Amino acid sequence: MNFIRIMNDMKMKKKLALTFFSAAVLPLVLSGLFLTGKLREIVINNASSQVSDNVERVRKRTEELIKVPLDISYRLTIDNRMKMVATKKYESYTEVIQAYREYTDIRDYIQLYKEISSIRVYVVNPEALNNWEFIQPDNTITSEAWYKEAIHQKGLAGWNLIKDERNDTEHLSLIRSFPVDSTGQKGVLVINVDKQQLSSILDQESFTTLIVDNRNRVVGSNEAEFFGKNLSDIDGEEKILSRQEGSYNTVVGGKASKVVIANLNPENSWNGLRIISVFSVSEITRDANQVIRLGVVVITVSLIFAILLIYASASLLSRRLFRLSKHMSKVGMGSWETYLHIDGKDEVGLLSKQFNALVRSVHDLVQEVQETNHQKSLVEQRQNEIKFKMLASQINPHFLFNSLESIRMEAHIRRQDDIAEAVWLLSTLLRSSLEAGNGNIPLREELERVRCYLGMQKFRYEDRLKYSLVVDPDLQEMPVPPLIIQPLVENSIVHGLDNREEGAVIKVEVKRIPKGVRVKVCDNGAGFSAERLASIRAELAVSVHEQESKRIGIRNVNDRLVILYGASSALSIESELGKCTYITFFIPGGAASND
Structure with a gap:
């Protein structure tokens, strides 16, 4: 209570200055010291959150991309015409070429869907030819780990980085086995995911972003030097190889870094992919440190300027409020014609205008009440x-009504109903008019x-x-x-x-x-x-x-x-x-x- 009394008795100029120092300068200094320490943490958390969102976006877009080859693989594995072309016992090469020419589904899929770059069907058929669509698997192919795994998984899809024999380049590919006849013979279907489509997803990311298969091989990256490498070849902690979905602190290239991992598990697949994004903590906080240093300089200069400005503003405000107080005193003494003009559009200027309007309104209201x-x-x-x-002012209403009622009753007794009705109407009219x-x-x-x-x-x-x-x-x-x-x-x-x-x-x-x-x-x-x-x-x-x-x-x-x-x-x-x-x-x- 003593503090409130002291504040109420203090002049406006000193009150504003004290309020500024206690409510602005001191909290600003303390909060500045605290916030500079938290700024780095916030920047890192925001970057981590942004990377998590980016990784989730890459995961969803990659999932949409690989749904196309997954759907095509399902159609081809149940395509009896494709199986017949792959397993038919041909009598001549001409017949093989004719059969391959008439079967256009594989070529149609490649033309229709930009998400895939090639389709290969591996089926053992000595009478057939290799045309890069239908391929006779030799010992080199059948001994590949991906080929054996596809045969072993009995129709489930797999995703690995494998080499295309046609151009000797590696692609992220869907691998899937399928039965070709009733004897149990199996073939293997390989569909390459288009590199450009996959790169267009990753190239939009500002941090290093990788897509790796279950063998930790990089099947997609926004940095070309990482493509095809194993995660163990990248200068990072060993635990990245086994980490699953989540956000982790690690060291990459000798720098403290953040790693965000998201799993991509396509349906009807025996394995999946991982999306990994890495960013260096020092790179993220570099701008924040510059901002902190600049902020200290700006705050110091601003405080010095604010101290001078608040004193000048307090002086100006107190003078304007004093003028308003004097004008209110004049109005309180009954001077309705006085007019106060205070420059400015701030609260004091607005208050003076509203007070002038109030004085005019009260004056107009008094006149309006008088007029009303x-x-x-x-x-x-x-x-x-x-x-x-x-009604004639000399007539006594009770005497008049009683007389009219007597006349009406007399007319009614004498069966002069029309006269009685007229008297009743006159009485009613006079009574309602008088009331x-x-x-x-x-x-x-x-x-x-x-x-x-x-x-x-x-x-x-x-x-x-x-x-x-x-x-x-x-x-x-x-x-x-x-x-x-x-x-x-x-x-x-x-x-x-x-x-x-x-x-x-x-x-x-x-x-x-x-x-x-x-x-x-x-x-x-x-x-x-x-x-x-x-x-x-x-x-x-x-x-x-x-x-x-x-x-x-x-x-x-x-x-x-x-x-x-x-x-x-x-x-x-x-x-x-x-x-x-x-x-x-x-x-x-x-x-x-x-x-």
Whole structure:
């Protein structure tokens, strides 16, 4: 706690300097000493891991390469035509040559598959000839270890470095025996793996990489001088000859080295291959040692420069923070018009910009709250105008309702049901209008008020008035302001029916459209002249703050819509003299605000 108190009381300049020395300089020196010791180990481990990955890649690619001769050998050992050509008792050399010419499978395989360079079939047949595809094995061939081993393994494949008699060169070859007839005579199939394909796999490796057979002979290498040699001829430890899969430390050429070995065991084979990769530790760590020496120099120079820079930065930062603190004090005293400018795009500069934006936002919010309260007051005022203009303020509601109920009951007793219904509709309309508050109500309640009003007017005008209400069912519970549709219906009756002897049809339609709900009140009444319609539109276009309405009608409805939903929800009036009038408004989003 004392340490925290001391740090909190310390000046920003000294605090940053102390923090830099304790959190940067000292750990950097200690970690530098530790990491330089670990760097060599990491480099060696990374190199070993890389070599292991490379060896695994060579193993997989070599396995894919030798799958081709393995597959071809399987096809040839079950090829009866090949066996017949190799064992047939020919009567003349012409017949032999003709048979060899007609049998093209071996030549086709060599042309089709780049992974192999030659195919030789060794079968004892005195009547046959040697054409480097079918060869008569002499004593020299039959005495070879690979030939004897192939005969002994009974059809399994073997992989060894053997000499091709045609060009006296050695190749990694597949060796496999096969039965040639029912007497038990056997032949031997030899398929040479293409040297170029094998070299293309190894040449991509940056370290010395070898492929050796089970006799420790190098059958493939990315260094030409090792090809064909035995591992014992290479200047390395004897234990490499017997090591199996894994990573080992050894000495090659008098240098400490790493050896990574992976086994390749082809399917249906009596022996396999080993992939061996060797790299010298000194070669791997040479670059790391240079980096370490260079790092010591760079770190030393950097520390000296950082010490000077941190002191200058701390001084600059403390001055800028002090300016910000003074500005905040001014704002705290109520000075909303002050503006702070601090150069730079760092955290302090950004903080000053955000603080300026915060001051403006708070100022704008205060004005917005004031404007919102004013707008809310206007809405309540318009709502109260409708409520109080529909009912005379001198009438006692209870007296009025009781009187209307008495009249309705008396009309019902005297079997004047139409009068009773009209009184009930009037009572319901007055009660709902009187109970209408400043908040929103469900659309169904507003429509019920419209039905009551139209029912009363139907009682008055009888067959001269026809009406319909078309509403999407899912909009019944949509919140709307009270007395938002009924005044428009009343306007249609007053201006459309009173001046038309043949009566009128009034239609109220509430329909969901994209981005909201459209409310339309239509009548086929007297309509407005073009001049009167223009006058009404001009009156509605006047700002709510500029004109006070003394009527309940469309002006009041329009003002409330604009206040609640914006100018896009203002009343739209279309009319044609003597024909029709359409009044439409839009509620965005399909629901009114409950605020």
